[in-house]
Amino acid sequence: MQKHSNKRRTTILDVAKKAGVSKTTVSRYLGKQYDELAADTRKKIEAAIEALDYKPNRMAAGLKGGRSYLIGMVVADITNPFTTKILHAAETLCRNKGYSLMVCNTNNDPQVERDYIFMLQSHRIDGLIINTTGKNNQFLTQMAEQKTSVVLVDRKIPELGFDSIGVDNITATEEAVQFLISKNYESIAFFSEPIDGVSTRRERLSAFQSVLAMHGNSSMQHVYEADFSQTLDLEDKLDHFLKSTKGKKRAIFSANGVVSLGLIKAMKKRGLVIPDDMAIIGFDDPDWAEIHTPALTTISQPTTAIGRTVIERVFKRIEGDTAPPKDIVLPAELLVRHSTI
Amino acid sequence: MQKHSNKRRTTILDVAKKAGVSKTTVSRYLGKQYDELAADTRKKIEAAIEALDYKPNRMAAGLKGGRSYLIGMVVADITNPFTTKILHAAETLCRNKGYSLMVCNTNNDPQVERDYIFMLQSHRIDGLIINTTGKNNQFLTQMAEQKTSVVLVDRKIPELGFDSIGVDNITATEEAVQFLISKNYESIAFFSEPIDGVSTRRERLSAFQSVLAMHGNSSMQHVYEADFSQTLDLEDKLDHFLKSTKGKKRAIFSANGVVSLGLIKAMKKRGLVIPDDMAIIGFDDPDWAEIHTPALTTISQPTTAIGRTVIERVFKRIEGDTAPPKDIVLPAELLVRHSTI
DNA sequence: TTGTAAGCGTTATCAG
DNA sequence: CTGATAACGCTTACAA
Numbered sequence: 279m280q281k282h283s284n285k286r287r288t289t290i291l292d293v294a295k296k297a298g299v300s301k302t303t304v305s306r307y308l309g310k311q312y313d314e315l316a317a318d319t320r321k322k323i324e325a326a327i328e329a330l331d332y333k334p335n336r337m338a339a340g341l342k343g344g345r346s347y348l349i350g351m352v353v354a355d356i357t358n359p360f361t362t363k364i365l366h367a368a369e370t371l372c373r374n375k376g377y378s379l380m381v382c383n384t385n386n387d388p389q390v391e392r393d394y395i396f397m398l399q400s401h402r403i404d405g406l407i408i409n410t411t412g413k414n415n416q417f418l419t420q421m422a423e424q425k426t427s428v429v430l431v432d433r434k435i436p437e438l439g440f441d442s443i444g445v446d447n448i449t450a451t452e453e454a455v456q457f458l459i460s461k462n463y464e465s466i467a468f469f470s471e472p473i474d475g476v477s478t479r480r481e482r483l484s485a486f487q488s489v490l491a492m493h494g495n496s497s498m499q500h501v502y503e504a505d506f507s508q509t510l511d512l513e514d515k516l517d518h519f520l521k522s523t524k525g526k527k528r529a530i531f532s533a534n535g536v537v538s539l540g541l542i543k544a545m546k547k548r549g550l551v552i553p554d555d556m557a558i559i560g561f562d563d564p565d566w567a568e569i570h571t572p573a574l575t576t577i578s579q580p581t582t583a584i585g586r587t588v589i590e591r592v593f594k595r596i597e598g599d600t601a602p603p604k605d606i607v608l609p610a611e612l613l614v615r616h617s618t619i
Numbered sequence: 620m621q622k623h624s625n626k627r628r629t630t631i632l633d634v635a636k637k638a639g640v641s642k643t644t645v646s647r648y649l650g651k652q653y654d655e656l657a658a659d660t661r662k663k664i665e666a667a668i669e670a671l672d673y674k675p676n677r678m679a680a681g682l683k684g685g686r687s688y689l690i691g692m693v694v695a696d697i698t699n700p701f702t703t704k705i706l707h708a709a710e711t712l713c714r715n716k717g718y719s720l721m722v723c724n725t726n727n728d729p730q731v732e733r734d735y736i737f738m739l740q741s742h743r744i745d746g747l748i749i750n751t752t753g754k755n756n757q758f759l760t761q762m763a764e765q766k767t768s769v770v771l772v773d774r775k776i777p778e779l780g781f782d783s784i785g786v787d788n789i790t791a792t793e794e795a796v797q798f799l800i801s802k803n804y805e806s807i808a809f810f811s812e813p814i815d816g817v818s819t820r821r822e823r824l825s826a827f828q829s830v831l832a833m834h835g836n837s838s839m840q841h842v843y844e845a846d847f848s849q850t851l852d853l854e855d856k857l858d859h860f861l862k863s864t865k866g867k868k869r870a871i872f873s874a875n876g877v878v879s880l881g882l883i884k885a886m887k888k889r890g891l892v893i894p895d896d897m898a899i900i901g902f903d904d905p906d907w908a909e910i911h912t913p914a915l916t917t918i919s920q921p922t923t924a925i926g927r928t929v930i931e932r933v934f935k936r937i938e939g940d941t942a943p944p945k946d947i948v949l950p951a952e953l954l955v956r957h958s959t960i
Numbered sequence: 961t962t963g964t965a966a967g968c969g970t971t972a973t974c975a976g
Numbered sequence: 977c978t979g980a981t982a983a984c985g986c987t988t989a990c991a992a
Contacts, residue, residue: 287765289969300979305971316977331761336741337687338969340678341984348721348742357707359698366698369724373731378738380689381722383710390714397719400677401689420672424628542910566907569883630985641963646987657961679985682968964991969984976979 288330297326308334340402344425347377349592350398352391352408356383358536359564360581361409364431367585368407375593377404386471388413395421405592407431412475427595431588433477434605441591443584443606447478450577450610451485451531454559458529459493461618463557465523466490467500469515469541470533482533482561506540513544520548520556528556529618535562538574557618561610572616579610629671638667649675681743685766688718690933691739693732693749697724699877700905701922702750705772708926709748716934718745729754736762746933748772753816768936772929774818775946782932784925784947788819791918791951792826792872795900799870800834802959804898806864807831808841810856810882811874823874823902847881854885861889861897869897870959876903879915898959902951913957920951 290308294301299319306314307323315323326332340346349372353361365381372379380403382394388411395417398406405427410418412435419438422428434442458466468486473479483501490499500519504512519528532538538560542552550556552572560567563578587606631649635642640660647655648664656664667673681687690713694702706722713720721744723735729752736758739747746768751759753776760779763769775783799807809827814820824842831840841860845853860869873879879901883893891897893913901908904919928947 287969291969301970302972302979302981303977306978309971314977319977333737333740335682335743335969337678337681337743338984339971341676341682341969341986342971344971344984346678356710357700357703359700362698362703365722366724369697369722373723373734373738376738378721378723378742380719381706381710382714382719383707393714396674397714397717399674401719402676402678539906539910546910564907565880566905566911569880569887570907570910571912628985632985642986643963643988644961647962650987655961660961676985679968680987682970682985683987685968685987962992964989966987966989968987971982971984973982974980976977 287335288332290332290334292330293323293326293332296330297322299323308339344402346402346404348380348401348403349377349405349407349589350380350382350394350401350403350426352382352384352394352398352406352410354384354386354409354411355536356381358534360535360562360579363581364585364588367582368589371586371589375589384411386411392417399424399426402426404596405429407588407592409433410435412477427592429588429591429595431584435477436605439603441595441604441606443587443591444478444608445579445584445610446607447481447610448485450561450612451482452489453612454531454577455486455489456493457612457614458531458557458559458618459489461529461557463527463529465498465500465519465526465528467502467519467528467530468533469502469504469512469530469537471506471537472503479533486531504537504540506536512537512540513547516541516544516548529553530556530558532558532560535560535564538562538567538576539564542570552617553619559618563613567613567615570617575615575618576613577610578613580608583608628676629673631673631675633671634664634667634673637671638663640664649680687743687745689721689739689742689744690718690746690748690930691721691723691735691742691744693723693725693735693739693747693751695725695727695750695752696877697722699875701876701903701920704922705926705929708923709930712927712930716930725752727752733758740765740767743767745937746770748929748933750774751776753818768933770929770932770936772925776818777946780944782936782945782947784928784932785819785949786920786925786951787948788822788951789826791902791953792823793830794953795872795918796827796830797834798953798955799872799898799900799959800830802870802898804868804870806839806841806860806867806869808843808860808869808871809874810843810845810853810871810878812847812878813844820874827872845878845881847877853878853881854888857882857885857889870894871897871899873899873901876901876905879903879908879917880905883911893958894960900959904954908954908956911958916956916959917954918951919954921949924949 290301290304294304304323369379384391391411392414403426407429409432428440430440430442432444470479502515504515559575561577563576567574567576631642631645635645645664710720725732732752733755748770750773769781771781771783773785811820843856845856873882900916902918904917908915908917
């Protein structure tokens, strides 16, 4: 049985009384304005806080002080290891700064994203880190106008004038596709979730296309956008690729880790052998890439660095930096393993 | 460049004026006490809110009303797919209820956990969902005394009197070990992170031991607690198992998905073939279990159900349910695949 | 059905 | 260095 005692929670006033000083003085202590406090008073306050087990009320502080110590983190898929690793890094730094993270998962649904934006606004978050669907630009702009610092992760939207952090998708994709070409693959497919204006996907696709345009004939190139909400769509598209490239040396460039997983499941189901029947190279480097048989050739994103950088940017903004928006581009790394020959 | 206009944010008073009613009336509208409102007034308020793009301030509401609409979720490893799936389910339900989730990752560090508990207390969270280290019981009790509803996930601590949600570790482990015995494995190892009082680990270990005690001779049973903070500890222990069971038909029972991953990496590094050189069966059913070669035999936990149930419990408590604590035990499922012969 | 007024627990302003 | 006192934006008796 949970007992909720109903004695009033102890407030700053209780502490003040116990320490024999005024609320104001205690508030100064809480605000770490130690230089304005006599060492002696400070000790008394410390003792009182300890004795009363006082926990300051952030809602009250926020109401008056205009700071919530809350950061919103809106992600598209919290189940994706890529997301999770960024989150992990971000979360640690937040804690060190005394901030808390409110995590929101949108499933790439613009309506859900919008609901979250409003909800976060109601909590008066100080900063917002968002992996956006790109369909709520207007609301993001509004947020920024109302004192929350917005930083984009992974996907960028230049018009918005926000800081953004991501990897160099163009270079990484070019490198991967060139690698495939150098291995004499004759038919190369690009598999992705629907591009739908998502910058990351668009960049990867266009790099894919431009490299192939330079090197091969157009029949070499196959682009598939699979709808993951329909169970069989990915498989159908894989079958299509299979049928239309009989006898060719085939490879797939997978636009992210989730797609890779789906693809591999489908291949396994069809008894396809990697890399003999079909090679695969994928963006993102999930834990299992290394233990898969054969080990997966991947493009690894510096997730920890992304997470750190993102948080650093938000805090810079929260602390008042008004420099022009930074578009931070980190390098991704091609890890050649054995799913490509 | 982020422009932060400094015009005062619009408040409930602005809405009241615009609608030609009082703050109170608007507040009633916000509190969805529609039956106390004339249809006409309600429309005027709606219009005013729309026109002014008013966003209620939860901090102010919370300060007065004693509800923060915040739920804290403290997990041990946000990078673990098991965690992430629960989180996903929990998060969705929270949104539907108008609550937000503050996610905190402890890395199983009691000090970090404590810091988070305090931080969450400062935000006056209405509910706490925690996968606890078990080393901060005193503080959890305090929280409950101060009107925060606490629910334990995965790991339980009966003395505390909180609701808890988890799977039937005993039965699931027994089933798995019996399965191994039925396949005539001669040496069976239990690999886990340090037991250290964590209920889940303790339950799995004791079920493992009791089944083997009934069936085999004591030399059949090997227990290893690996320290994952030391890179080579797991590998050393694997080598020890290997050396001490030469010529035997060997199997490993892995206590969770992270351990399984580490184990498989180590085996791969040593050129060990699963299941010929060594079988493996593991708690948790990560995405990659199915595509691994050979596909992994696992014990799958109903993560989505766990997430849903956890949230349901917290809300019940938040809404004032004072029934005795429920210890909810969900079934886990043995998925026999091919890492065991 | 609606309004008045008194807080909720802080911080900020201004004196001392 | 310290202390009154007025906000902050909302909810909730209590009235009307």
